[in-house]
Amino acid sequence: MSDSAKINESRKKGSYRPTDYERIFHPRKLAILGVSAGENSVGFGSGILKAILAMGFEGKIFPVNPKGGEIAGLSIYKRVEDIPEDIDFAIISVAARFVPEALEACRKRGAAGAEILSSGFSELGTPEGQTLERQIQEVAAKGIRVVGPNCFGIYCPRSALTLLPGPDLSRESGPVGFLAQSGGMSIDFAHAGKWMGVRFSKMVSFGNGADLREAELLHYLAGDPETKVITMYIEGIKDGEAFFREMKAATNQKPVIVYKGGLSRAGAQAVASHTASMGGSRTIWQSMIRQANAIQVANSEEMAQVAMAFSMLPQKAFRSISVVGGGGAIGVTACDLAETHGIEIPSLSAELQDRIGNHLPKPGSSSTNPIDVANPFVGPQALQEVLLAAAEDPRIDLQMIVCLLFHYKGLAQAMNLPVSAVTPFRELAQAVREVVDRTGKPVIAVLPNAKRGLESMDVIEMIAMARQEYINRGIPVFDEMHDAIRAVAHVNTYYNRKK
Amino acid sequence: MSDSAKINESRKKGSYRPTDYERIFHPRKLAILGVSAGENSVGFGSGILKAILAMGFEGKIFPVNPKGGEIAGLSIYKRVEDIPEDIDFAIISVAARFVPEALEACRKRGAAGAEILSSGFSELGTPEGQTLERQIQEVAAKGIRVVGPNCFGIYCPRSALTLLPGPDLSRESGPVGFLAQSGGMSIDFAHAGKWMGVRFSKMVSFGNGADLREAELLHYLAGDPETKVITMYIEGIKDGEAFFREMKAATNQKPVIVYKGGLSRAGAQAVASHTASMGGSRTIWQSMIRQANAIQVANSEEMAQVAMAFSMLPQKAFRSISVVGGGGAIGVTACDLAETHGIEIPSLSAELQDRIGNHLPKPGSSSTNPIDVANPFVGPQALQEVLLAAAEDPRIDLQMIVCLLFHYKGLAQAMNLPVSAVTPFRELAQAVREVVDRTGKPVIAVLPNAKRGLESMDVIEMIAMARQEYINRGIPVFDEMHDAIRAVAHVNTYYNRKK
Numbered sequence: 001m002s003d004s005a006k007i008n009e010s011r012k013k014g015s016y017r018p019t020d021y022e023r024i025f026h027p028r029k030l031a032i033l034g035v036s037a038g039e040n041s042v043g044f045g046s047g048i049l050k051a052i053l054a055m056g057f058e059g060k061i062f063p064v065n066p067k068g069g070e071i072a073g074l075s076i077y078k079r080v081e082d083i084p085e086d087i088d089f090a091i092i093s094v095a096a097r098f099v100p101e102a103l104e105a106c107r108k109r110g111a112a113g114a115e116i117l118s119s120g121f122s123e124l125g126t127p128e129g130q131t132l133e134r135q136i137q138e139v140a141a142k143g144i145r146v147v148g149p150n151c152f153g154i155y156c157p158r159s160a161l162t163l164l165p166g167p168d169l170s171r172e173s174g175p176v177g178f179l180a181q182s183g184g185m186s187i188d189f190a191h192a193g194k195w196m197g198v199r200f201s202k203m204v205s206f207g208n209g210a211d212l213r214e215a216e217l218l219h220y221l222a223g224d225p226e227t228k229v230i231t232m233y234i235e236g237i238k239d240g241e242a243f244f245r246e247m248k249a250a251t252n253q254k255p256v257i258v259y260k261g262g263l264s265r266a267g268a269q270a271v272a273s274h275t276a277s278m279g280g281s282r283t284i285w286q287s288m289i290r291q292a293n294a295i296q297v298a299n300s301e302e303m304a305q306v307a308m309a310f311s312m313l314p315q316k317a318f319r320s321i322s323v324v325g326g327g328g329a330i331g332v333t334a335c336d337l338a339e340t341h342g343i344e345i346p347s348l349s350a351e352l353q354d355r356i357g358n359h360l361p362k363p364g365s366s367s368t369n370p371i372d373v374a375n376p377f378v379g380p381q382a383l384q385e386v387l388l389a390a391a392e393d394p395r396i397d398l399q400m401i402v403c404l405l406f407h408y409k410g411l412a413q414a415m416n417l418p419v420s421a422v423t424p425f426r427e428l429a430q431a432v433r434e435v436v437d438r439t440g441k442p443v444i445a446v447l448p449n450a451k452r453g454l455e456s457m458d459v460i461e462m463i464a465m466a467r468q469e470y471i472n473r474g475i476p477v478f479d480e481m482h483d484a485i486r487a488v489a490h491v492n493t494y495y496n497r498k499k
Numbered sequence: 500m501s502d503s504a505k506i507n508e509s510r511k512k513g514s515y516r517p518t519d520y521e522r523i524f525h526p527r528k529l530a531i532l533g534v535s536a537g538e539n540s541v542g543f544g545s546g547i548l549k550a551i552l553a554m555g556f557e558g559k560i561f562p563v564n565p566k567g568g569e570i571a572g573l574s575i576y577k578r579v580e581d582i583p584e585d586i587d588f589a590i591i592s593v594a595a596r597f598v599p600e601a602l603e604a605c606r607k608r609g610a611a612g613a614e615i616l617s618s619g620f621s622e623l624g625t626p627e628g629q630t631l632e633r634q635i636q637e638v639a640a641k642g643i644r645v646v647g648p649n650c651f652g653i654y655c656p657r658s659a660l661t662l663l664p665g666p667d668l669s670r671e672s673g674p675v676g677f678l679a680q681s682g683g684m685s686i687d688f689a690h691a692g693k694w695m696g697v698r699f700s701k702m703v704s705f706g707n708g709a710d711l712r713e714a715e716l717l718h719y720l721a722g723d724p725e726t727k728v729i730t731m732y733i734e735g736i737k738d739g740e741a742f743f744r745e746m747k748a749a750t751n752q753k754p755v756i757v758y759k760g761g762l763s764r765a766g767a768q769a770v771a772s773h774t775a776s777m778g779g780s781r782t783i784w785q786s787m788i789r790q791a792n793a794i795q796v797a798n799s800e801e802m803a804q805v806a807m808a809f810s811m812l813p814q815k816a817f818r819s820i821s822v823v824g825g826g827g828a829i830g831v832t833a834c835d836l837a838e839t840h841g842i843e844i845p846s847l848s849a850e851l852q853d854r855i856g857n858h859l860p861k862p863g864s865s866s867t868n869p870i871d872v873a874n875p876f877v878g879p880q881a882l883q884e885v886l887l888a889a890a891e892d893p894r895i896d897l898q899m900i901v902c903l904l905f906h907y908k909g910l911a912q913a914m915n916l917p918v919s920a921v922t923p924f925r926e927l928a929q930a931v932r933e934v935v936d937r938t939g940k941p942v943i944a945v946l947p948n949a950k951r952g953l954e955s956m957d958v959i960e961m962i963a964m965a966r967q968e969y970i971n972r973g974i975p976v977f978d979e980m981h982d983a984i985r986a987v988a989h990v991n992t993y994y995n996r997k998k
Contacts, residue, residue, distance in 0.1 A: 235828070448687075
């Protein structure tokens with residue numbers, strides 16, 4: 001039996017090779033193969049080196065290139081063998097044909113793992129590409145774990161490892177783990193998470209997945225104490241049995257959110273040319289994901305929204321909610337959405353309605369639940385009183401406040417002031433945070449923006465500031481009510497099934 | 500039989516009172532009742548007067564307030580009777596109890612119609628409110644058409660009528676008509692349309708709909724040559740039979756897009772308190788809308804997207820499309836979405852693939868359809884060649900280009916230049932326009948943005964500029980591929996059923 005056949009065999013049994021993930025995700029000594037000398041050097045190797053420095057990497061970096069020279073103040077070693085110390089991890093970005101020997105050199109230098117950014121392997125569908133990828137697997141089998149090839153690598157904010165080309169990812173560590181074959185999907189998801197308030201523990205773009213791939217990485221994240229929520233974009237898998245076993249085991253520990261691409265026939269073919277693995281039918285995937293109590297989402301925006309909900313809300317299902325917003329259609333929409341997703345919006349008692357009514361303008365407001373505050377200019381104090389009162393209904397598990405802050409633009413124009421000066425977004429975020437603290441019940445903020453044209457850059461900026469104020473206070477924020485209620489419904493599905 | 504009973508009777512028979520819509524939507528002489536004097540006067544009456552002036556109204560405005568005085572350089576008449584000329588249209592914003600006599604005064608002064616912005620009528624559910632609303636109907640029956648009460652009024656860019664409080668709506672007239680009870684939904688949809696490139700012929704927020712409401716307004720828009728696409732947000736209807744007859748008649752003329760709120764049980768109750776009409780069950784609505792060959796959408800974003808597709812694309816179904824974008828996951832996503840929506844993404848011939856391949860970077864690109872251009876930095880000229888070649892396949896009805904322009908931020912940082920300076924968005928829009936002109940096949944642009952945080956305001960602005968360049972050239976733009984493909988699917992549904 002060949003080395004790689006042996007590895008596949010042990011994977012099927014659910015046992016994985018001992019792996020020093022600590023040295024892979026938090027390397028102290030890092031080799032980067034394939035940098036080029038000079039301040040203006042471009043290329044993936046140089047780019048990733050500069051990105052990692054920009055992210056604040058605190059360990060030692062050993063750049064490698066046969067031509068030597070210097071980059072970013074660091075001497076370039078001509079060969080891996082010349083590096084004066086053993087290394088923890090290597091980033092390999094040399095031409096495909098040099099990759100197997102480069103990997104072997106890193107293994108000999110003690111690396112626990114390496115990410116191979118280079119492409120030109122099995123994804124080409126050529127015999128040469130397949131041979132090179134097999135050679136990678138043979139080196140890996142001797143004792144170095146490989147992420148890639150044809151990938152964007154690892155993003156780990158705590159250690160400052162970052163995805164290609166990612167110098168500008170968030171440096172804040174958080175509870176969300178992410179796995180994907182697709183590098184493009186990974187980097188875009190990292191960026192989307194940054195502005196949406198999703199903070200990552202570890203992201204792994206594993207590309208062709210010659211060695212480490214979905215099942216084993218999922219196994220790792222399931223046991224990783226830094227990771228509280230697992231997200232993944234999956235195109236195809238190589239070992240369905242192991243993958244679903246790991247998924248099931250993982251959902252016993254923490255929520256697992258799956259965005260499966262390549263569900264269509266044509267999509268499966270596109271998967272084949274993209275990452276050289278098999279897609280599989282829509283029905284099978286849906287039922288397998290459901291059986292494993294993982295959460296299936298339809299696109300990366302939904303995945304980010306659901307990850308935010310899972311990571312920022314208490315770990316439970318929310319049967320009944322209150323909805324507070326200005327404008328009657330918000331209430332109608334909330335009811336329609338809630339019913340679709342199996343969530344209740346119970347009417348409040350007459351007494352609570354009276355109390356709420358005292359804080360709202362008349363006519364036009366309504367104190368039943370959904371609570372229609374009549375206009376977008378009801379202030380933070382009044383909204384706080386409304387939320388405090390609604391939370392007294394013992395049925396209410398969660399509150400949602402919809403703020404049409406963009407309407408303050410009109411007020412700002414009338415007052416001849418900047419919109420960020422007239423909109424009490426900071427006070428509102430603070431008022432909401434106090435409600436959460438005093439009631440023990442979570443609140444979700446929804447900040448739609450109907451003004452997104454070139455003439456409304458000030459409104460866009462103000463709403464981005466408002467979002468930041470909420471996120472900083474641990475309040476999840478969504479653009480639209482339908483996104484928010486769908487996310488809560490996913491949270492409910494997970495915890496209800498888990499019981 | 501009372502007057503209002505007679506009117507209801509004739510509505511059921513599908514005959515409506517003769518109405519001078521020209522004088523209602525394009526008044527030359529406009530009375531505004533309920534302004535208050537002074538430069539800093541607030542309130543709805545003064546607000547709408549200033550908004551209409553800001554929109555560029557060219558006719559005569561006669562402000563009315565019993566106290567007299569002056570506003571915005573115009574003398575305020577103390578009574579409608581004092582206005583020296585007959586009027587075409589009136590905007591009424593006085594306290595509810597004064598509305599019936601104000602309306603009667605406008606009728607006597609020759610007004611063809613009036614919009615009543617005031618609230619305090621049947622929506623309160625009180626006997627007083629209902630009596631006042633009946634009095635409005637009685638005046639209306641004598642020969643003045645009424646929009647409202649409890650509404651935001653009419654928006655008509657060509658005449659500069661605008662919704663409350665709307666001084667900043669688009670002044671460009673366009674092909675999309677809109678109807679809604681909800682004023683909040685109307686103003687937000689008008690704003691969303693503005694940045695998305697949806698241009699309106701007429702919008703009517705009819706609130707309680709004491710006189711003019713959905714069926715009759717739909718009848719009017721169906722015959723209105725300025726309106727090519729009808730959109731509506733409907734909560735409840737008062738006469739289902741007439742409404743569905745008009746909807747069916749309208750879809751024979753032009754697409755009708757319906758966002759129905761209040762489909763849930765609780766939503767129907769919320770509708771009752773919001774606009775005093777009945778909601779109705781989800782199943783009945785869905786099947787009625789389908790039978791009428793109208794297009795049902797789930798929210799206002801989808802409504803705007805579909806309106807844009809209908810108004811900017813040729814009037815036909817699109818069976819097969821090409822998709823061009825950078826990054827393999829785009830192709831996978833496109834295939835999944837297309838299959839879900841019954842759209843084909845056929846593989847191109849070997850010859851076309853060869854031609855396309857000549858313009859794309861290697862490795863990493865793929866010239867089958869979806870066409871993966873490998874990275875987001877492939878230039879306008881190369882993309883133009885790719886689109887021109889793909890259009891030669893006789894099966895391709897429509898092309899979609901997905902541009903991840905936000906990735907240019909990295910390039911801009913590396914080059915120390917503003918992102919708008921390094922991103923060839925104008926050239927790209929121009930290249931796409933030329934493709935449409937040369938091939939006769941429409942192209943849709945998709946401009947996702949994963950960078951929307953406070954530190955990325957420059958990226959947001961650049962993408963807003965890019966959107967504008969496409970819209971100015973008549974190219975529809977979407978944020979996400981799933982929005983774009985869903986919108987095309989709705990267009991297909993309409994034209995396929997209509998055949």
